[in-house]
Amino acid sequence: MPNRLELSGITKQFPGVLANDNVSFAVKPGEIHALLGENGAGKSTLVKMIYGIMQPDAGEIRWNGEPVVVPNPKAARKFGIGMVFQHFSLFEALTVLENIALGMDAKVPSRELEARIREVMATYGLALDPHRTVATLSVGERQRIEIVRALLLNPQLLIMDEPTSVLTPQEVEQLFTVLRKLAAEGCSILYISHKLHEIKALCDVATILRGGKLVDTCDPKQETSRSMAEKMIGSGLKDIVKPEGRSFGTPKLVVNRLSTLSTGHFDIPVRNVSFTVRAGEILGIAGVAGNGQNALLDALSGEVRSDDRDAISIDGLGIGGMDTTERRRHGLCAVPEERNGHAAVGDFSLSDNSVLTARDRLGMVVMGLINSGAARTYTGRVIADFAVKALGPASTAGSLSGGNLQKYIMGREILQKPSVLVVSQPTWGVDAGAAAAIHQALVDLAAAGSAIVVISQDLDELRALADTLAVINMGELSAARPVKDFSVEEIGLLMGGVHGEAAA
Amino acid sequence: MQFRLEKRREPSRVVLYSAPLIAVLLTMFFGAIIFSAIGYDGVGAVREIFLTPITNSLKWQDLAVKASPLIIIGVGLSIAYRANVWNIGAEGQYIMGGLAATWVALLTHGMGGFWILPAMMVAGFLGGAAYAAIPAFFKTRLNVNEILTSLMLTYASVQLIYYLVRAPWKDPMGMGFPQTRRFASEALLPNIVPGTIVHAGVPIAIIVALVAWFVMSRSVFGYQVKVVGSAPHAARYGGFSENKTIWLALLLSGALAGFAGALEVSGPFQRMVPGFPTNYGFTAIIVAFLGRLNPLGVIFAGIIMAITFVGGEVAQTTIGLPSSASGIFQSMMLFFLLAGDILVRYRLKRVAPQGEARA
Numbered sequence: 046m047p048n049r050l051e052l053s054g055i056t057k058q059f060p061g062v063l064a065n066d067n068v069s070f071a072v073k074p075g076e077i078h079a080l081l082g083e084n085g086a087g088k089s090t091l092v093k094m095i096y097g098i099m100q101p102d103a104g105e106i107r108w109n110g111e112p113v114v115v116p117n118p119k120a121a122r123k124f125g126i127g128m129v130f131q132h133f134s135l136f137e138a139l140t141v142l143e144n145i146a147l148g149m150d151a152k153v154p155s156r157e158l159e160a161r162i163r164e165v166m167a168t169y170g171l172a173l174d175p176h177r178t179v180a181t182l183s184v185g186e187r188q189r190i191e192i193v194r195a196l197l198l199n200p201q202l203l204i205m206d207e208p209t210s211v212l213t214p215q216e217v218e219q220l221f222t223v224l225r226k227l228a229a230e231g232c233s234i235l236y237i238s239h240k241l242h243e244i245k246a247l248c249d250v251a252t253i254l255r256g257g258k259l260v261d262t263c264d265p266k267q268e269t270s271r272s273m274a275e276k277m278i279g280s281g282l283k284d285i286v287k288p289e290g291r292s293f294g295t296p297k298l299v300v301n302r303l304s305t306l307s308t309g310h311f312d313i314p315v316r317n318v319s320f321t322v323r324a325g326e327i328l329g330i331a332g333v334a335g336n337g338q339n340a341l342l343d344a345l346s347g348e349v350r351s352d353d354r355d356a357i358s359i360d361g362l363g364i365g366g367m368d369t370t371e372r373r374r375h376g377l378c379a380v381p382e383e384r385n386g387h388a389a390v391g392d393f394s395l396s397d398n399s400v401l402t403a404r405d406r407l408g409m410v411v412m413g414l415i416n417s418g419a420a421r422t423y424t425g426r427v428i429a430d431f432a433v434k435a436l437g438p439a440s441t442a443g444s445l446s447g448g449n450l451q452k453y454i455m456g457r458e459i460l461q462k463p464s465v466l467v468v469s470q471p472t473w474g475v476d477a478g479a480a481a482a483i484h485q486a487l488v489d490l491a492a493a494g495s496a497i498v499v500i501s502q503d504l505d506e507l508r509a510l511a512d513t514l515a516v517i518n519m520g521e522l523s524a525a526r527p528v529k530d531f532s533v534e535e536i537g538l539l540m541g542g543v544h545g546e547a548a549a
Numbered sequence: 550m551q552f553r554l555e556k557r558r559e560p561s562r563v564v565l566y567s568a569p570l571i572a573v574l575l576t577m578f579f580g581a582i583i584f585s586a587i588g589y590d591g592v593g594a595v596r597e598i599f600l601t602p603i604t605n606s607l608k609w610q611d612l613a614v615k616a617s618p619l620i621i622i623g624v625g626l627s628i629a630y631r632a633n634v635w636n637i638g639a640e641g642q643y644i645m646g647g648l649a650a651t652w653v654a655l656l657t658h659g660m661g662g663f664w665i666l667p668a669m670m671v672a673g674f675l676g677g678a679a680y681a682a683i684p685a686f687f688k689t690r691l692n693v694n695e696i697l698t699s700l701m702l703t704y705a706s707v708q709l710i711y712y713l714v715r716a717p718w719k720d721p722m723g724m725g726f727p728q729t730r731r732f733a734s735e736a737l738l739p740n741i742v743p744g745t746i747v748h749a750g751v752p753i754a755i756i757v758a759l760v761a762w763f764v765m766s767r768s769v770f771g772y773q774v775k776v777v778g779s780a781p782h783a784a785r786y787g788g789f790s791e792n793k794t795i796w797l798a799l800l801l802s803g804a805l806a807g808f809a810g811a812l813e814v815s816g817p818f819q820r821m822v823p824g825f826p827t828n829y830g831f832t833a834i835i836v837a838f839l840g841r842l843n844p845l846g847v848i849f850a851g852i853i854m855a856i857t858f859v860g861g862e863v864a865q866t867t868i869g870l871p872s873s874a875s876g877i878f879q880s881m882m883l884f885f886l887l888a889g890d891i892l893v894r895y896r897l898k899r900v901a902p903q904g905e906a907r908a
């Protein structure tokens with residue numbers, strides 16, 4: 046039997062960067078094939094060429110043994126290639142059925158379509174009511190719409206781009222069941238991810254890309270997560286050096302019944318949140334995106350002030366009514382999730398971005414004037430200590446890649462030696478090497494006696510990093526407990542919370 | 550062949566600073582074509598408008614006197630626009646500053662004293678700032694668009710002049726002309742170059758621009774304005790209040806416009822007349838953009854705009870161009886500048902037609 050998909054010598058050049066350099070691999074029928082690599086390794090570009098969004102500069106695509114050209118996604122779907130994107134394209138105000146009907150290439154009467162949808166869902170155990178409005182669905186349920194949409198075309202190859210980044214562990218398990226069933230029926234699956242344990246659990250073959258080149262095609266079940274990670278980043282992976290059995294000092298950051306007002310759009314406010322972080326402790330806050338994380342960060346950083354002065358206190362001093370500048374003076378620094386336009390100003394030089402948050406703590410302001418020399422020196426230190434790839438302090442923040450900008454931002458806050466640091470998604474979109482460096486810096490800061498709060502959707506990150514863990518769901522925070530006392534299942538249940546996903 | 554705009558990795562500094570020059574050159578080029586097409590001597594029009602004011606040294610004093618209010622107002626607007634605060638009503642604030650200075654001059658008529666002129670200047674500052682406070686209040690309290698409020702207030706201020714010079718402030722010896730009495734000598738701006746019309750407002754304009762440049766490039770206030778303007782979210786994270794910045798930007802740009810009004814009424818005009826509004830406040834919008842929202846650039850932009858004003862008058866007498874000609878040239882300049890600005894962030898890239906990819 047010929048290979049379902051075979052790529053040979055695929056090359057794609059973008060201005061200034063070779064996104065794919067002579068990449069060749071094959072996917073067999075019924076195989077779950079992982080495509081693994083860091084951000085910017087060329088995974089997305091490769092997949093876009095398979096799905097017809099882009100054309101390769103050189104090389105050949107063979108489909109079931111025949112050389113083909115895929116001019117556009119419609120042609121790809123005709124061949125039997127389906128794709129589920131990382132970001133869904135759904136209309137919130139429409140029902141599941143209407144959304145699927147809109148995405149069909151051919152017009153199918155809605156009664157017939159509904160029957161087919163119900164059939165597909167029954168076959169693969171995808172529970173979903175076609176008449177529900179998308180706005181009322183959880184992220185996991187929304188993803189199912191996209192999967193159903195792809196399955197309606199009876200695909201022979203299904204491409205999944207980072208499908209689990211927004212799912213609870215239980216939802217991930219359900220997804221894997223569906224994918225295994227599909228594979229057993231002969232549908233090939235190209236699974237893009239950087240989560241190694243998932244790949245070990247799910248995939249038969251893994252193709253690893255680095256810097257646009259194919260590094261290795263291996264059997265993930267024969268590899269360790271570590272060996273695959275090292276192939277991915279091309280060097281030895283540093284472990285987080287975290288002293289065991291550390292003891293924590295006195296309570297540093299105390300949050301007592303903190304609530305915020307609804308801002309009226311997108312984000313959920315937090316209700317009655319209480320927790321304590323001691324000196325030297327890292328508290329992880331887990332949760333599915335959009336459950337009040339942004340409101341919590343804004344309330345802690347001081348961007349949104351509280352009416353209750355004592356809702357937040359540092360070393361016993363109530364800071365609830367202070368703005369961000371005053372809170373920084375008292376030792377509380379914060380890093381929001383959104384890098385460009387929130388944690389940093391894209392149009393400004395890195396040096397000017399240092400002035401944004403470090404001006405008081407590092408004496409960059411003398412009598413209302415900015416000491417640009419001090420800002421440049423400090424920025425140079427951040428760039429050196431955190432291995433930020435930038436031409437220098439004068440580079441604009443917008444010219445840095447996401448991972449490098451995040452390293453700069455984390456460095457800018459950490460080198461201020463805050464006594465309390467609150468960070469959201471510290472390694473979101475950051476490659477494994479940079480993530481390890483950021484994690485180590487956080488651990489070192491805690492070891493030096495700071496209290497740290499890490500808000501993240503990445504459970505692996507939190508389990509590696511945090512000493513204690515709490516879960517946020519619909520704006521409410523569970524009680525914090527030592528991270529060792531949690532099982533993944535339990536975290537998942539808490540994350541799913543009132544969505545009722547866990548029971549499904 | 551198709552072209553596509555592609556985002557640059559870093560904004561192009563070369564384009565940023567050459568765009569105003571290119572805009573001026575394009576304006577001259579297309580200006581010549583347009584005026585030729587409608588039956589005038591197009592090349593001559595461009596020559597008279599852009600070159601005569603520079604080559605004829607008799608016109609230099611006119612340039613200086615026209616440029617200084619444009620520079621003072623333009624500096625204020627460049628600061629406001631940096632903060633993303635769109636004060637379009639500088640003309641109204643200029644008028645209110647002029648009226649406030651006039652009020653002081655009339656009140657102190659016959660008193661004498663060196664303090665009268667400074668008091669008029671302060672009144673000009675306050676008058677302009679107070680008038681700009683109205684859009685600031687509505688913007689920060691009720692989120693009313695400052696473009697509309699500041700622009701509409703301009704027309705209200707024009708009516709206020711008409712009322713004042715026709716009734717309460719009318720010159721008793723003026724033979725019925727709608728104007729105030731001529732200010733006493735203590736209330737007149739001194740001439741600094743004997744034998745010309747160059748008054749003290751000219752060096753003041755340069756000083757205002759230099760001080761503003763220093764404040765904007767070096768101070769925390771300048772930083773605050775720039776952060777709020779380019780990333781309001783980051784500004785909040787950095788500890789800068791957006792509302793406070795909106796107030797400061799409007800008050801400061803209003804105060805400078807009012808100051809320019811006080812200088813004009815006590816300098817060239819010497820009294821308040823219905824013809825006091827001369828669109829300096831609107832032209833200064835072009836000056837601010839042409840000067841790249843940079844106070845030093847505003848000095849040059851103010852001079853270029855003054856050239857088109859003075860040149861427009863020359864062209865009226867020498868080749869019979871209509872008085873609106875300089876307005877057309879000024880608008881074209883802004884148009885080309887804004888169009889050229891897209892190339893600061895983007896570059897034109899040739900792309901192959903879609904069909905080729907299928908081959």
